[in-house]
Amino acid sequence: MTLIEWEEGRHLVGVDEMDSVHQEFTLIVNRLGETQDPSIFKSLFIQLLEHTQEHFALEDQLMEETGFRGFDEHREEHERVLKQMHYINEKVQAGNLDFGRAFVEDLPRWFDLHADTMDNALAVHLKAAPEADSFAV
Numbered sequence: 001m002t003l004i005e006w007e008e009g010r011h012l013v014g015v016d017e018m019d020s021v022h023q024e025f026t027l028i029v030n031r032l033g034e035t036q037d038p039s040i041f042k043s044l045f046i047q048l049l050e051h052t053q054e055h056f057a058l059e060d061q062l063m064e065e066t067g068f069r070g071f072d073e074h075r076e077e078h079e080r081v082l083k084q085m086h087y088i089n090e091k092v093q094a095g096n097l098d099f100g101r102a103f104v105e106d107l108p109r110w111f112d113l114h115a116d117t118m119d120n121a122l123a124v125h126l127k128a129a130p131e132a133d134s135f136a137v
């Protein structure tokens with residue numbers, strides 16, 4: 001099942017490194033939604049966790065280096081999601097795939113809201129600060 005239908009008008013924030021990370025995130029989530037194979041699901045879940053760590057670290061770095069005012073709130077939201085993802089990953093790796101499936105099915109709702117609010121606010125800030133380009137990873 002395709003969980004996230006990528007829509008440029010809705011999902012693009014206009015900062016290349018954020019957009020490509022979000023497209024990769026969408027790809028992994030959709031692979032998780034599509035596979036029926038438990039061992040593939042387990043390895044994709046680890047991939048999702050590692051990718052999300054990099055995704056959030058990139059945004060945290062951009063926020064810190066450009067003095068984004070919403071940094072604390074946005075970083076706390078990243079920490080909350082990662083903590084939950086770690087917890088669910090332990091369940092998945094122990095063979096409780098239903099926890100993983102329920103979590104993954106909720107991700108599109110979280111992603112739509114997060115991209116539209118916190119990530120979009122960060123992108124607006126980065127686009128208004130051209131020197132932010134020099135901080136790109």
Ligand SMILES: [Fe+2]
Nearest residue numbers: 022055059119
């Ligand atoms: Fe993001």
Ligand SMILES: [Fe+2]
Nearest residue numbers: 059114118119
């Ligand atoms: Fe974010």
